[in-house]
Amino acid sequence: MHRLAQLDRTYVWHPFTQMRDWLKREPIVILSGKGAVLRDAAGREYLDANASIWTNLHGHNHPRLNAALRRQLGKIAHSSALGLANEPASQLAAQLVRVANEPRRTATREPHLNKVFFSDDGSTALEVALKLAYEFTRRTRGPKSRPRFLSLAGAYHGDTVGAVSLGHIDLFHQAYGGLLFRSDQVMAPYCYRCRFNRAQPERADAREYRRCRWECVTRVEQQFRARKKRGPGYAGFVFEPLMQGAAGMIPQPVGWLARVTELARAHGALLIADEVMTGFGRTGGGGRLALGRRSVALPLFASQHEGVQPDFLCLAKGLTGGYLPMAATLTTQSVFDAFLGEYEEFKTFFHGHSYTGNQLGAATALASLELLQRQSGQSARIRLEHALTRELQSLWSWPWVGDIRQVGLIAGVELVRDWRPRTPFALRERVGIRVCEAMARRGVLTRPVGDVIVLMPPYCTTLTQLRRMIAALHDAIGQVLSSPV
Ligand SMILES: Cc1ncc(COP(=O)(O)O)c(C=O)c1O
Numbered sequence: 001m002h003r004l005a006q007l008d009r010t011y012v013w014h015p016f017t018q019m020r021d022w023l024k025r026e027p028i029v030i031l032s033g034k035g036a037v038l039r040d041a042a043g044r045e046y047l048d049a050n051a052s053i054w055t056n057l058h059g060h061n062h063p064r065l066n067a068a069l070r071r072q073l074g075k076i077a078h079s080s081a082l083g084l085a086n087e088p089a090s091q092l093a094a095q096l097v098r099v100a101n102e103p104r105r106t107a108t109r110e111p112h113l114n115k116v117f118f119s120d121d122g123s124t125a126l127e128v129a130l131k132l133a134y135e136f137t138r139r140t141r142g143p144k145s146r147p148r149f150l151s152l153a154g155a156y157h158g159d160t161v162g163a164v165s166l167g168h169i170d171l172f173h174q175a176y177g178g179l180l181f182r183s184d185q186v187m188a189p190y191c192y193r194c195r196f197n198r199a200q201p202e203r204a205d206a207r208e209y210r211r212c213r214w215e216c217v218t219r220v221e222q223q224f225r226a227r228k229k230r231g232p233g234y235a236g237f238v239f240e241p242l243m244q245g246a247a248g249m250i251p252q253p254v255g256w257l258a259r260v261t262e263l264a265r266a267h268g269a270l271l272i273a274d275e276v277m278t279g280f281g282r283t284g285g286g287g288r289l290a291l292g293r294r295s296v297a298l299p300l301f302a303s304q305h306e307g308v309q310p311d312f313l314c315l316a317k318g319l320t321g322g323y324l325p326m327a328a329t330l331t332t333q334s335v336f337d338a339f340l341g342e343y344e345e346f347k348t349f350f351h352g353h354s355y356t357g358n359q360l361g362a363a364t365a366l367a368s369l370e371l372l373q374r375q376s377g378q379s380a381r382i383r384l385e386h387a388l389t390r391e392l393q394s395l396w397s398w399p400w401v402g403d404i405r406q407v408g409l410i411a412g413v414e415l416v417r418d419w420r421p422r423t424p425f426a427l428r429e430r431v432g433i434r435v436c437e438a439m440a441r442r443g444v445l446t447r448p449v450g451d452v453i454v455l456m457p458p459y460c461t462t463l464t465q466l467r468r469m470i471a472a473l474h475d476a477i478g479q480v481l482s483s484p485v
Pocket residue numbers: 121122123124126156157158159240245246274275276277316317
């Protein structure tokens with residue numbers, strides 16, 4: 001066993017990992033990367049098919065990002081945001097405000113997002129939004145009010161205690177029930193397994209052939225109404241726009257987001273958009289851009305596809321192009337103003353982290369934003385998105401593929417025992433994990449969400465590399481599911 005693998009096994013505790021399983025085999029130790037390729041300690045190469053857990057945008061070792069990082073390193077790596085401003089964080093805040101309020105993107109351009117609170121990770125971006133929304137509500141509705149939040153069934157918003165309180169995946173959240181505050185959940189679209197979808201399964205994305213009466217929207221409306229009857233209504237509505245990630249890459253049918261956010265607004269709830277996964281161009285043309293429209297500017301944020309402007313926009317993962325842990329929570333002037341006061345009034349937002357506004361992260365994020373806005377990069381992303389749609393079709397040949405869902409450059413392939421009755425596999429069969437292990441043996445790395453295989457290629461992925469990713473998934477499904485457990 002490689003000495004680094006030995007050190008890992010002796011000392012490192014990995015996230016979301018059953019360490020008993022981990023200790024049974026030699027881990028892959030990544031030493032370097034270039035573009036969409038990762039290289040391990042034995043010199044083997046792998047394609048990074050989930051963009052290093054949904055973070056990487058432009059590929060590894062990108063010359064522009066490296067140069068920006070080096071330039072910043074030549075000046076300073078970090079100084080505190082407590083009592084000090086700094087160069088790249090100020091510039092980045094201005095850029096984020098600019099792109100978040102892109103005028104052509106939202107129906108109303110309101111509310112205007114013009115303040116940026118930096119933190120470190122997706123979880124902390126949500127934690128900040130939650131605390132701000134909570135306190136803002138108390139200050140506007142009165143100190144005795146007890147702000148309550150509504151989020152979606154299956155939601156995952158991170159692992160800090162506030163973020164966990166907004167989540168509704170029992171596997172991750174139940175164990176910590178005693179630590180959490182109560183939040184409500186409401187039905188989220190899951191067309192493939194929706195009890196209101198009266199269509200028989202077809203060999204297509206379930207959103208395309210669904211037959212329903214938008215009961216998922218009605219449920220949201222009922223939930224808001226019911227809450228209003230009992231009191232002042234929800235303080236905030238928290239959602240991932242267009243696609244729920246850790247819930248199992250579950251996309252929303254076109255129009256759902258605009259409808260439910262309109263309902264939330266009508267009931268006085270603040271909109272908290274978690275774009276930790278969907279942000280920075282991941283949702284591409286939203287599946288709606290025709291090939292050939294090369295000069296079109298792609299929305300950077302998923303909410304913009306449906307003209308939705310939240311009161312809080314939570315960003316992380318791709319913010320630095322997948323280089324460094326950094327997050328941002330954008331909000332409005334009115335939220336900001338509610339925290340203004342005399343020193344002795346203690347209206348201050350008492351929250352912050354040691355590395356808030358870190359210069360290395362901010363400098364890299366600025367370079368990443370610049371790359372994202374290049375026309376050539378946007379055209380390449382549209383081409384890759386269409387290629388992904390095309391290549392995924394080959395997977396329908398397997399009877400174990402129940403649903404293939406794609407939004408932009410995010411795809412989830414749900415594996416089932418039998419596609420006609422949509423029968424899931426038993427948990428102990430570990431089908432998702434085994435398929436991903438078989439993909440790794442074919443030189444392609446990704447992680448499943450249950451039995452949903454996730455593909456989220458870096459934007460620099462070539463057509464040949466994309467084909468290799470899909471071919472590895474195709475063959476891995478065949479190998480794992482054609483042979484007995
Ligand atoms: C939608 C969403 N929100 C929040 C988070 C938490 O982000 P982090 O792991 O950076 O804390 C994640 C992580 O996967 C996520 O997918």
